[in-house]
Structure formats: C-alpha cells, structure tokens
Amino acid sequence: MRHLNKKQRVTRLSGALVATAALVAAGVTAGTANAGPGPQESAFQQGALPAQLSAGQHADLVKTADAPAAKAADAEALGLGPKEKLHVKDVIKNKDGATHTRYERTYDGLPVLGGDLVVHKAKSGKRTGVTKATKAEITVASTTAAASKKPATPKAKGSEAPRKVVWARDGEPTLAWETVVGGTQKSGAPNRMHVITDASSGKKLFEFQGIQEGTGESQYSGSVELGTEGSGSSYTLTDTARGGNTTTDLANGESGDGEPLTDDDDKWGDGTAADKQTAGVDAHYGAGVTWDYFKDVHGREGIAGDGKGAASRVHYGDNYVNAFWDDSCFCMTYGDGEGNKSPLTSVDVAAHEMSHGVTSTTAGLVYAGESGGLNEATSDIFAAGVEFKVDNKTDVPDYLVGERIDINGDGTPLRYMDEPSKDGNSLDYWDSNAGGVDVHYSSGIANHFFYLLSEGSGEKELNGVKYNSPTADGSKVEGIGIEKAEKIWFKALTEFMTSNTDYKGAREATVKAANGLFGEGSAETKAVEAAWTGVKVS
Template identity: 45%
Template sequence: MSRKNALAAAVAAALTLGTVTVAATQSTAAASGSSARPGAGFRAMTADARGEAIRTADREAAAVARSLGLGADERLVAKDVLFDTDGARHVRYDRTYRGLPVIGGDLVVHYGKDGRSTGSDQAHQGAIRMAGTAPKLTAADASAAAVKHAKHVKNARTDSSDSSALVVYAVGKVPVLAYRSTVTGEGETGPASREAVIVDAASGAPLDQYELHQGITGTGNGVTVGQVSIETTQSGSGYTLTDAAHGSTVVYDSYNSPQSNPKQNARTFSKTTNTWGTGTTSSRESAAVDASYGLAKTWDFYQSTFNRSGIRNDGRGAPAYVHVDSSLLNAFYDDDCFCMFFGDGSSQNSNTPVTALDVAGHEMSHGVTAATANLNYSGESGGLNEATSDIFGTMVEFYANNSSDPGDYYIGEKLNMPNGYMRRMDNPSVDGNSLSCYSSGAGSVDVHYSSGIANHFFYLAAEGTGAKTIGGRSHNGTTCNNDTFTGIGRDKAAAVWYRALTTYMTSTTNYAGARTATLQAAADLYGANSQERYLVSKAWAAVSVGTALPDPGTGSPSPSPSGSTSPSPSPSPSSSGSPNPGNALTNGAFEQGTAGWTQSDNDITNSTLQPAHGGSWYAWMMGYGTSAVESLSQSNIAVPASGSPKLTFWLKVSTQESGSTAYDTLKVKVNGATLATYSNANASAGYVQKTVDLSAYKGQSVKLEFAGTEDAYLATVFLIDDVSIG
C-alpha cells in the first residue's frame, strides 16, 4: 500500500464503522473464487433500497474519509452503491475540498460480504493539500482566459456572469486551484456547442478542455426500426409519447428550438389515436417513434442484463427531444438537465434524423457513464467515455434483435453516411481517423477517434480474431501484434466492461487503468485463473495496451501467432517511440504506459502538468509536501554479460526546499542495494542524464528500483524518463 502520509494506515487499521471495518488500501478489491457470476455480478435494487444504501454511505462518509487519510477540509458525498450477488458492496463517492468540488477526486470503496473493506480505487490518491482557496484571478478573468483557450469551438464566448466557478483540479498528482468555465461557440454539435475549459486560478493557464455535449457525430434515418410496438400513455381521450414502463420517459418535439435552448418551443407528442408516424420524415412522429423505441430497448438491456433501472439506477426516465435545431448532424446527452437531444440531420446525410437504435443506446449510455465512473471527457479517459457508449450502443442493437437493424459492430451504419457507417469496432482505423492501436499520443487525439482503441479491444475480446459475417456485414478482427485467439463472447465481454466501469474505473482512468479494471472485473466474474481473464489480457495486448497474462491452461488454449511458436516481446521504444533493441529494460521510455513496471502509486503518467524528456510519458515520483514513500521497479532484467553495462536515465528535480541538506531523496537500487542517491539538493531547471555503473551485475538477472522518500515539510518532485540498461 502506498502512503500519502504516515498516519493514514494507522488510522485505517483502527477505525470501525459499526460492523464495517474500513482499510485504506489503494488497490482494487481482491478477486473472488472461480465460479462465474451472472451478468456483471450485481443484484437488483428497488429505488427505495438504493436510496437507503446511499444514505447509509453518506452517514459513513466522514469515517471513510479519515480511514483513507483525507484531510479535515475534505468531504465525501455518496453518489452510488452497488451490491454483488453475494452481498459485497461497492460505494462510489465524489469529493469536495473546503466546499469546492474536486475534479478528479472521486473514489470507490469496496467491502466484502462480511462488511470489511477489501480496497479502494481513487482517481486522486490520498489527501488534497493546498496553500489556500483564494484565487488570484477573478471569475471574469477566468472567463476571458477560457474564451482565449477554447479549442473545441470557434468564436467562443461566455453567456452569463456565472459561467466560471472555482474548483480544485486534482487530475494531476499536485492539486491546483482552478476555475471551470463554460464557453459557447461554433463546434462539432452546431452553432451553440458548449465546451468546458479549466484554467489555473492563479495564472489563467489552461489545464483541460472538453466538449459538454457528449454526442455521436453524425445522423440517423429515423425510420430504421420499421413497425414496432412502443409504450404510450392514455390521457383522457388521447395518447402521449410517455413511456410509463420505462421511468415515465417522455419524448418531446423540440420544434427546431435552438441548440442553446432545445426546450424553448418544445411540446409533447399527443393525438387521439395510438398509431404514430409513417416511417418517413414527412411525419414528425417518425423520428419520435425511433427515439422512443431505442430508449426503451436501452433501458431493457441495462435492466435485464445488469439489473440497472435507468440511467442513474433510480427508476427515473430522462426526457428526450427530437427535431432539435436545424440541420443538426448530431445527438447528445446532457447530464446538467438529465435529458437527451436528437437532431434532424442535414444535406450531408440527406436530412436523415439522428434517431437510429445504436444512437439512442449510445446517448443513454453517456448518462450511465456520468452516473458511475464519470470519465473525464478529454484525453484517454475521454476516449474510454466515447468507447463505452459505442460498446453499449452496439450491445443494445444486439439485444433488440430487430430485423430492420440487426446487431453488428458498425457504429451508425443506419445513419445514411457517405461511407456507410461512422465507426467500425472490428477495424477502427479503416475510417481514416480512428485509432486501432494504442500509442503514447492517444490522449491528444479527438475522443471520438481515440475511442477506437477500446472499441477494437472490445470487439477482439468478444469475437476474437479472423474474418466473419455478423448482422449481414463483413467483419475482420485484425490485431496490432499479429496474434490470433478466440473471443469470450459479447455477453461476457459486456459484463466485464460494465463491472469495470461501475466498480473500478474513476474519472481519471486511462487505457492502462482500463486494462487493470477489466482484468479485475474478469477475475471477479470468472476467476483469477480463468480463460476469460486470460483472453481479456490477450485482447488488450492485441491493441498494444500491456502484455498478455500467462495462459492458465484451462479450457481451449489460444493458438500462437502465425509463423512463431513463441512470440518475442516487443522491443522497448526509445524516447521518440521508435524501437530500441539495445535496451535490456521493457518500456524504458514509458511510452507504453505501465507495461513492464510495478509502481506503488500512479507514478507513470502522461500528465501535461509536468514535462516528459521524450515522447509523452514519464515517471512522476513524490511531490506531496508530507511524509511519503514510493517505489517504481522492474524485475528480471538481463544485464549484458560483456562490456561495461550501465544504467542511464534522465532526471529532473524540482523542489520547494532550499540549501544542500538532503531532505527528500530518490535512491537507485539494484537487487536491494543502493547504487546512487539523488535529493532536493540536485534540483535542476531541466532534465539531466544520470549514469550508474552495473559492472558488478554482468550476466545477472536483476531487479531495478527507484525508491522515493519525502519528509513532512515542503515538496520535491523527481521526474524520470528514458531509462536504459545496456
């Protein structure tokens, strides 16, 4: 367990909440036995039972915060509670600091069926420590900076005096006082697109930006579902498109209200007969039929598969608005109003309404993500957010089993797009924009395109490799490492993803974290030594995220890659991302994330709050300003048997300390022996190359460790990059 202060563990060990003992571990919950669990392993809950569970979690919040070593100025607010079928409990909390919302402060605490904590997953590890919450910039200054730095909209502007609010931005290792501003302008979702811009409250420097309308870019034809049964409500002598069987979901006609205010002219669909639409766009009801049907099927999919009752698992339906704006090539979910909006398309897709089945599933799933992991809509977490909606939108299509729109792994294939689809999960890069394989630059790609990595993973996990026809369409499960293997089936793959999303992912989860979360979910559902977990790891390796686990030897083993009986590991990239065959280390430049390394904390990062020496990834150790220790290591390194082997790496040290006394240290250890020590006294303006002689270890297999120690006062940051042994 990594520590953020020396007191946290002692407090955690002693704290008892009635019959619940909380331990401040920072790893995911332990895997269960090998027996498979149905669905994603969760039991159904009534709205009343869920409400009481959340109230119980709120009553426990203060004690949980203390047990995790959070500070006196921090508060936890219960967001959701899930129960496994065996009684184990998973409580998701949001966090505040001195009353300010903490972006990246969310966490999940896991309890076994005996009520004792088995671990936690935290978007930001440990306590929030800041000098104060008095900003140097005014809200008006922040709004002006946000307008300047907006990158998702053109001609950005702020629409109100309260468009900027103070927050704590804790996505990086060191929390920053910031403003979260909302700007409006011309963007992907139309002339009134909205973007969140987060700027430093002291300097106005941009920290993050992301779209607020988390929607699918494209359109649907509005008559894709054919003749279907939909749920309506009788009111007097007439009927309305109110679906009482699905949380009283209401579909409204926006009457082309502007995107900035889709409810402006909205009215209910009502008529004296209970027959709706004509199957063509000449009737405004046709798009509403598609939307109503799609949202109902999405609700039923989550209910029957995962025991989830609606977007927020509270039995409430989100209102939906069709015919939004004019020539709007989009549909989107907005968590601020808990509602969904569907445009009518434009000349680019023959004015086809964006109300196809997988679109409805996609948008409603954005709400599920917001209610659970709440993945930040930027960087790698933004790609995972989009992929989650593609994954479950696709699963809704399979679940509906509609002959007019059979299930497949094409996204938006019924949207009348010029190339016949928007995205393909089996081969994402075929569209010319989406990523099929992970690389260090994935976090800087538009989230609709970086989502391709997770989409590709999901397809391979579900269906495996090779060519096949699904839903009447050609699919080809190619990989990034030339591996071949079978899939675990889409139902099992969906269960793994849903459990990972709702139980282990947090707002800052990246691709490496998603791999960890899904492997844990697969272990929970099917066993730590199951073929399912093994094949999940194979699917991640096939999209260049981590390496495959050893074959547990149960069930049918996966065939080896063609042309080789034992594939060689990929060489570690150099700082530029190109192969470096002379490096005995795996992933010495960190450009493959955590691959090859064991870390006590989330040290390996591509955060823009600190610079990398080369590429985008590096290791950020220490920097807490309180007593802490950290370890970053790699084992089984074959030191060359000839010549003069050396360890070389680049180190940047920045500190709040002064003088030459070593208060905070970073030690380089080989097989436990300290070979070099660096400290706050080695502070430098940039990276400096360091060399350590390894002649004493010629021909040996060794463990390399970077061990950091920080005292109780002032912070020192050690940045490490481009590590090599040769």
C-alpha cells in the same frame, strides 16, 4: 453517440467532472449469433454480478452510505486530512452483498475535480480495497485566490460564473477556477466548454466540452411497440413503465423542452422522415429498449439507477447532422441529418447517447484525453449490447456504429469496431499519442478491444455482416461472446474506473472485473489480457 461532428460535453455532477458526447467528432463533415463459449470457459460467478435493485433499494443504499458517520469512518480509514470531506455519488451492490461506494471529494468546502474514489466492501462491511482517480495527497497552501486572476464571466448565453475548485486531475493539486462558456458550437449544438485556470497565475490548465455530440412505424426498426400515455383521442410519447421516458418535438428550435408529440389513435408515424412523428417513434423506441437493456442485463433501473426516465428531444435545429446527450437536462437530442431527411434516431445512436448518462453517473470519465476515448467507446460498446439484446430483424445486431443513418452519405457506417481505422480516422491500436487524438477516434482502441474480446480475431460473418479483425502482433484472440464481454465492461466501469482512467487503467479494471466474474486465471481473464495485448495496451 456523438454528432456527425464529434462534440464533447462535460458537466458538473455533484462537483465532479463528467462527460457526455455527441455521435461524432466536432468538425467532421457529413455527407444474435455470438461466438459460443469454448469448452474451457467459465460460468459467471453469480455473486460478482450486479444485484437487481429497485429505484427505492438503490436510494436506500445511497442514503445509508451518505450518513455522516459512514462517510467519516471511510475518510478516517483512507487517511484523509481534516479539510477533506467525502460525498456519495453512487453505490453499486453485487449479488453476494459486496458494495462499491463511489465518492467525490471536497477540500475546505471546494470541489476537488479529479479526486473521486471508490471504496470496496464485503457483505460484512469490511473494506476490501479502494480505487482512486489520483494518488496525490489533496492539499493546497491556501484557498484564497487573487481577485486579479479570477476570470471574467463569459457573456455568451448559458455561461456560468467562475467557481473556485481544487484541480487534481494532473500532478500536484492546484487551486483553480472553473469557468463554463456557453453559446453555440460551430455545428449548431449548444456549447458548454469547461475552462480550468490556475488561481495564482491565470494560466489555462485544462478544458473540456460538456456537450457530447453523441405501436409505431419507425424509420430504422420497422413496426415497434411504444410506451405511451393517454386515452380516447389524446396520447403522448410518455413511457410510464420505464420511469416516465418522454419524447418531445423541438420543431427545429435549439432550446427548451420541446412540445409533446401527440396522436389521436396511438398509432404513430409512417416510417418516413416526411412524417414528423417518425423521428419521435425511433427515439422513443430507442430509449425504451436501452432502459430494458440496462435493467435486464446489468440490473440497473434507469440511466442513473434511480428509476427515473430520461427525455428525448427530436427535430433539433435545421440540417443538424448529429445527436448529443446533455447532463444538465438529462436528455438526448437528435438532429434530422442532411437535408432533414435522415434523423439520427437509430437504436444504436439512442443507446450510445443514453449510455453517456450511465458513464456520467458512475465512473464520470472526463471527456478529454484517454479517459474521453474510453467514455466514447463505452457508449459504442453498450450500443452494440443493446442491438444484440433487441435482435431486431430490420436493424440486425452488429459491431458497426450508425450504419442505418447514412451519416457519410454513401451508405457506410460511422464507425467499425472490428477494425476501427476503416473509417479513415479511428485508432486500431494504442500509442503514446492516443491522448491527443479526438476522443471519437481514440475510442477505436477500446472498441477494437471489445470486438476482439467478444468475437475474436480474423474473419467472421454474423447476421450477414462480414468482419476481419486484426491484432497488432498478428496473434490469434479467441472471443468469449458479447454476453460475457459486456458484463465485464459494465463491472469495470461501475466498480473500478474513475474520472481519470486511461487505457492502462482500463486494462487493469477489466482484468479485475473478469477475475471477479470468472475467477483468477480463468479463460475469460486470459481473453481480456489477450485482447488488450492485441491492441497494444499492456
């Protein structure tokens, strides 16, 4: 999730544009009872679901796909030019043996930003299709850039010298420079602003933020079980059963790995913010249940699918009212909130932040414009999925975001999925200006879609929470349940979305995913179409 202040973060991942986010938008000041399947709904077509892979099996898939002969064969089949090379980013395998290999591209050795694509193959190895971030031919007149137009390296700490790239996100591919500006954002979060400038004219083409401010007694989830390591009188929050997830204490600092949280009897926290261990309990618990969610529900072992854990850092800064995910350290970072009394470590915040890591290692939705809204919504969607899977009686599952952390200071949630505009900023429906809205607010369109798909329109009460979800045209939408909706979204994200996917593309991707999971013309596919129509995406 983003901070209270929504911040954006996009970093490089094997040369591609990736986004991570904070719980809220930059500049914002702080202050399982599901709809059951209908009689005509379909069962999952099991073969289209992701296969449950161990970290080793996933690594073998990537290694096989990354073999020079395999990449050259795909490049030839796609008609790529002699200067273009493919580089494997990830491979998804379905239970029926079908694979979806996600590639990044280089041109004459330069990273092509916005040139990613996914090659789809049947079990036999026959290519069944390709999904591209851009349809443009990747070519530039020259890869030589005038020295006079090369940007200076920013002086701020953490900045990176300009690197030459091919910019292919918008229109005709262009030789460009990518410069990363470091320093600190106004909210106190680290800054990693990626600035793209034309190599010929020096004109700025695009920019996006790389930081998205996004047994123990926990503050938000009651008594919980934790994965720890140690014995005798020395324990740390290290979860060896979940890839080595770790939780450390920044002690109000704003850099570094933090110091290990330790305990002498393996009984952590007292459920209040006054005990510094409590924030660690919530963060560590959230990381553990999010790991379990992606493994048990989507067959993904670890955020990157590689079986490796992620780091959580608590007690960031002073009065920092946000949380964020950072690809560069593959870690979540949590502030302690207003007055350092309400750490942003609830389960849905933790799940939101970690889900940015899933997005960055799969579709890589750029954290700006409509793709940025989809990136943010993806984290809210999977956060809801985690809550419903955990079914914690202290923090009951719901379609609200950040309802436990009191980020507004009046007990209201940060976001509402059933009617996003109730927060005063988010969009309920798509319009042509959606790409210019802060991604934390344009995410409302996809959040609203997901709620409609899961639970339907109109009034409903679940786990004591009342909802009343409208549609743009007053049409009635029948929900299919979150268990089906979350699998449709995951399949769409990992198999059919790319870095440039917009809302129209998201509709196409989710329809393809529903067709694969339930069959063309199925009740589920019709529900996907109806839900998108309900939020004015056609």
